[in-house]
Amino acid sequence: MDEKAKKLISEARKSIESVMNLLELEEIRVKYLGKKGELTQALRSLGEYSEDERPIVGRFLNEARETVRDMIETRRGTIAAIELENKLKAEDLDITLPGKRPSIGARHPVSVVYEELERIFAHLGFEVLEGPDVELDYNNFEALNVPRNHPSRDIQDTFYITDDIVLRTHTTCVDTRIMKNRKPPIRAIIPGKVYRSDASDPSHLPVFHQLDGLVVDEGVTFGDVKGVLARFAHEFFGPDTDVRFRPSYFPFTEPSAEMDVSCVICHGSGCRLCKQTGWLEILGSGLLHPRVLREVGYDPEEVSGLAFGMGIDRVTMLKYGIDDIRLLAENDMAFNRQFIHA
Amino acid sequence: MLVPYRWLSQYVPGLPPPGDVADALTLSGTACESLTGEGEDAVFDFEITHDRADCVNIFGIAREAAAVFGLELKHPDLCVNEEGPAVDELVTVKVISPDLCRRYVARVVTEVTIGPSPEWMQKRLIACGIRPVNNVVDITNYVMLELGQPLHAFDLDRVPDGAIAVRRARNGESLITIDGELRELSEDMLVIANKTSPVAIAGIMGGADTEVEESTTQVLLEAAAFDSVSVWRAQRALKMRTEASIRFSRGVWPENARLGVDRAAMLMANLKVGKVAVGRIDEYPGLEAPVHIRLRPARVNRLLGITIPQDEMELILMRLGFILDEWNQDSCRVLVPNHRMDVVQEEDLVEEIARIYGYDKIPTTIPKGAPPEIRLNPERRFASKAGEILRGSGLTEVDTMTFTSEAACCELRLSEEDIERRKVKISNPISSEHTMLRTTLLVSLVDVLRRNASRQRDDVAIYEIGKVFHRRDAEEDNKEQDRESALPCERKMIGLAIMGKLTEPTWGNQIEDADFFHMKGIIETLLEGLGISRYSFRKATHPTLHPGRTAKVVVDGEAVGYFGEIHPEVSGALGLKKTAYLAELDGEKLLHSMPEDIGVRQLPRFPAVTRDIAVVVQRDVESKRVEDRIWEAGAGLVESVNLFDVYVGPQVPPEHKSLAYSITYRSLDRTLTDEEVGEVHGKIVESLTSEVGAIIRSQD
Numbered sequence A: 001m002d003e004k005a006k007k008l009i010s011e012a013r014k015s016i017e018s019v020m021n022l023l024e025l026e027e028i029r030v031k032y033l034g035k036k037g038e039l040t041q042a043l044r045s046l047g048e049y050s051e052d053e054r055p056i057v058g059r060f061l062n063e064a065r066e067t068v069r070d071m072i073e074t075r076r077g078t079i080a081a082i083e084l085e086n087k088l089k090a091e092d093l094d095i096t097l098p099g100k101r102p103s104i105g106a107r108h109p110v111s112v113v114y115e116e117l118e119r120i121f122a123h124l125g126f127e128v129l130e131g132p133d134v135e136l137d138y139n140n141f142e143a144l145n146v147p148r149n150h151p152s153r154d155i156q157d158t159f160y161i162t163d164d165i166v167l168r169t170h171t172t173c174v175d176t177r178i179m180k181n182r183k184p185p186i187r188a189i190i191p192g193k194v195y196r197s198d199a200s201d202p203s204h205l206p207v208f209h210q211l212d213g214l215v216v217d218e219g220v221t222f223g224d225v226k227g228v229l230a231r232f233a234h235e236f237f238g239p240d241t242d243v244r245f246r247p248s249y250f251p252f253t254e255p256s257a258e259m260d261v262s263c264v265i266c267h268g269s270g271c272r273l274c275k276q277t278g279w280l281e282i283l284g285s286g287l288l289h290p291r292v293l294r295e296v297g298y299d300p301e302e303v304s305g306l307a308f309g310m311g312i313d314r315v316t317m318l319k320y321g322i323d324d325i326r327l328l329a330e331n332d333m334a335f336n337r338q339f340i341h342a
Numbered sequence B: 001m002l003v004p005y006r007w008l009s010q011y012v013p014g015l016p017p018p019g020d021v022a023d024a025l026t027l028s029g030t031a032c033e034s035l036t037g038e039g040e041d042a043v044f045d046f047e048i049t050h051d052r053a054d055c056v057n058i059f060g061i062a063r064e065a066a067a068v069f070g071l072e073l074k075h076p077d078l079c080v081n082e083e084g085p086a087v088d089e090l091v092t093v094k095v096i097s098p099d100l101c102r103r104y105v106a107r108v109v110t111e112v113t114i115g116p117s118p119e120w121m122q123k124r125l126i127a128c129g130i131r132p133v134n135n136v137v138d139i140t141n142y143v144m145l146e147l148g149q150p151l152h153a154f155d156l157d158r159v160p161d162g163a164i165a166v167r168r169a170r171n172g173e174s175l176i177t178i179d180g181e182l183r184e185l186s187e188d189m190l191v192i193a194n195k196t197s198p199v200a201i202a203g204i205m206g207g208a209d210t211e212v213e214e215s216t217t218q219v220l221l222e223a224a225a226f227d228s229v230s231v232w233r234a235q236r237a238l239k240m241r242t243e244a245s246i247r248f249s250r251g252v253w254p255e256n257a258r259l260g261v262d263r264a265a266m267l268m269a270n271l272k273v274g275k276v277a278v279g280r281i282d283e284y285p286g287l288e289a290p291v292h293i294r295l296r297p298a299r300v301n302r303l304l305g306i307t308i309p310q311d312e313m314e315l316i317l318m319r320l321g322f323i324l325d326e327w328n329q330d331s332c333r334v335l336v337p338n339h340r341m342d343v344v345q346e347e348d349l350v351e352e353i354a355r356i357y358g359y360d361k362i363p364t365t366i367p368k369g370a371p372p373e374i375r376l377n378p379e380r381r382f383a384s385k386a387g388e389i390l391r392g393s394g395l396t397e398v399d400t401m402t403f404t405s406e407a408a409c410c411e412l413r414l415s416e417e418d419i420e421r422r423k424v425k426i427s428n429p430i431s432s433e434h435t436m437l438r439t440t441l442l443v444s445l446v447d448v449l450r451r452n453a454s455r456q457r458d459d460v461a462i463y464e465i466g467k468v469f470h471r472r473d474a475e476e477d478n479k480e481q482d483r484e485s486a487l488p489c490e491r492k493m494i495g496l497a498i499m500g501k502l503t504e505p506t507w508g509n510q511i512e513d514a515d516f517f518h519m520k521g522i523i524e525t526l527l528e529g530l531g532i533s534r535y536s537f538r539k540a541t542h543p544t545l546h547p548g549r550t551a552k553v554v555v556d557g558e559a560v561g562y563f564g565e566i567h568p569e570v571s572g573a574l575g576l577k578k579t580a581y582l583a584e585l586d587g588e589k590l591l592h593s594m595p596e597d598i599g600v601r602q603l604p605r606f607p608a609v610t611r612d613i614a615v616v617v618q619r620d621v622e623s624k625r626v627e628d629r630i631w632e633a634g635a636g637l638v639e640s641v642n643l644f645d646v647y648v649g650p651q652v653p654p655e656h657k658s659l660a661y662s663i664t665y666r667s668l669d670r671t672l673t674d675e676e677v678g679e680v681h682g683k684i685v686e687s688l689t690s691e692v693g694a695i696i697r698s699q700d
């Protein structure tokens, strides 16, 4: 008996392990464990054994049943896993087909640059203030030490609305408004559109963008002008950027300085962009002219101030390698949508 | 300004090579724009800042170079070989308008032989961009380039009795200038006149009649200090810009007139152009005391943020021609040289010291005081948030010029009367497309649509956050004091435009062109994203939009904007291939409607029950009316109402539509029973039937 059962179990193991699908496995189950299965039959024919043998054989056959059942269940799990895997494999996708995208809009490069500048100057404690585009001649010129009917008006070609009202030629005109409404300490940057009666060409537009800066406090120095602007240049153009300051002239600052940064293309060795000088003119700056301070009711002996102003379109063009300013105003989707990741 | 190196180095012996000069002058404020040629033949192109009128000449640059390099400055030879009669026997000069002429200096050259100037002089003129004419004219130009003093040479034989008057033009007077043009003169222009009529427009151009010619035998050389503002205005009025008028407009200093006339006379004599009469005419009504400034070295250092020793400051200023005296404990008196018209106060000296000392040697610092309490700008935050939401909805930002024109506004079907009433007109436009400021963002947005459509880009979704401008209504009582009230009203608006497909069509994904409800959905998303929940839409009209497909957006009972389908006429005029939808929302109103904080509601703890209902109503019943009834009859148990289908077709009677809603019921404090839900649902059905005449098509 022992031999026969062992053989039965080993046969069953062999066929269970070789079976590859659930249908055949079921056939095997029926063959051994079904109503007419071999083990079931064997159990039924226990009567053929003697009283003494019967419990031993019975226990043995029951154990064999259990063993075969376990083997079948284990195998069933394995086959199910394999079948699922095969089924899923058959459901595979061409994952190189294009994705179904929700659409996303792009930002205008000028506003990308504005936001970056606002962030840089926020770290230095500057708040953002704005003023009107249509401005009193007084705020745009007279309060900034550019008298009426004066040859110095030739510096900026101006759009007039009336004799007293202009389209602002710089956002510096907001300085006057801020200083008249506040007491030092003041640290502000002023973004906005500005206007000059220039015809459009690759480097001019009649409407463009500026960012002005203003600091007024006791003891503001020319060294602070350099420090604030060098910090900006390093954050914006990269830490390896060289900066230089040259004396210049603006009616509302004294001393005045122009800031150059090392050329973004050639890094100083000279190229077409920098006209072989290795330097790019970026902004004008200086200490506020005492006449400007007096005009807003400050005492130049008590407080001093610094001011700077830069053209944002130019800075944007340098940052992204744009060679024609008109692209910034055209809003051709093929251009604007290149800034999706900016 | 072009400056030949060879000419420059004549006044500064030992001048370093051109490259070094260019660098050093650039860093001290005389920017070298370009340097062409090599060695002795090099030519600089300097850009002179507007304040430095004294530098618009070779000698002025030499003065700068000498100061920067600490070299000796060699002055031009002014020793005139005089012979013949005294000048006042030949001419008389009367300055009748001393307010416009601070000084008038003249010399006379007799026995003149007109011919070419020497080759070296012609070469220098050409190098500086001036065409040689004859010896007399060339010498006047040469001296102007050399010293910055404009000179004029008159044919003295053409001036009766040699009588010269410097006076304002009389109304109605005119003059044919050297260029052959007839110039109408006015009272605010200064002229040089003979006994009866003008012979030159002071500081701008001489008259043809007294022009030096082959036949000229006597020349009157004029060097004057005319008022810069008056020459500037005359130059603008006459639309004439000459080498002389440019220099007079920037400013000349009276001392230079004598140097200029002597230098020219010296050259006339030495180059044998003629005999220089003895002496010079010198009318100097505008003699002013020299400028003195008190300088406090401590203040210089305080403003610069550095410690420059006092003796170094002294040295720098002396090299620039300033004279320092009257020292006391902490200050001294500084005498400003007469050519430095730009230096009038202590701060100007601060710049002089700093620029020669070297801007690069001043340490870089960060402002010391504590930064002021920073106030976040709510408008910037609003704009950045709105932009984020709109980009998330697929719209790309545009930035357009704020200009437009009446014609462009008319194209949008805006009424001429309305444009006229609101427009801010530019008084000196440079283009017929830019004659006024925009009164609506639509005009800029459609311009972008048009440009893109013309380049085969017909699927466009854009937004702009920008200003529009309206003239303020003329107030009845003119408040003279308040100049601000004359400024136009500026508002920041959010403009939206969509046209064509909003997303790229891909495989297995049918994408339709955007319609009215896409635009409405974008606006709803924007409002929700800004935290504005109390909004509604009402039918409206707008001249640019389709009369049946336009809505206004209402927040808290106030209209904050409008949107709709572009009027087919406008679309046709613009040449758009696909239908565009436009919107304009008032950014300031939206900003003020935004909630300050987010209040978090408790999460629901009891289950919800959803019931669907489809009702048939007449076509003109607005779905909003049906929805409002549902909410009202829902007795506070309705959590959400979602319109999931709108059907028009054979299943419903003509002129009717079916609206299918999914209504979610929930209570915050208990689990709703079927009976409770049934009761509320029944009330809703009843209300819809009785109040909007709905027929219930189906319900579950």
Ligand SMILES: [Zn+2]
Pocket: A263, A264, A265, A266, A267, A268, A269, A270, A271, A272, A273, A274, A275, A276, A278, A279
């Ligand atoms: Zn370069």
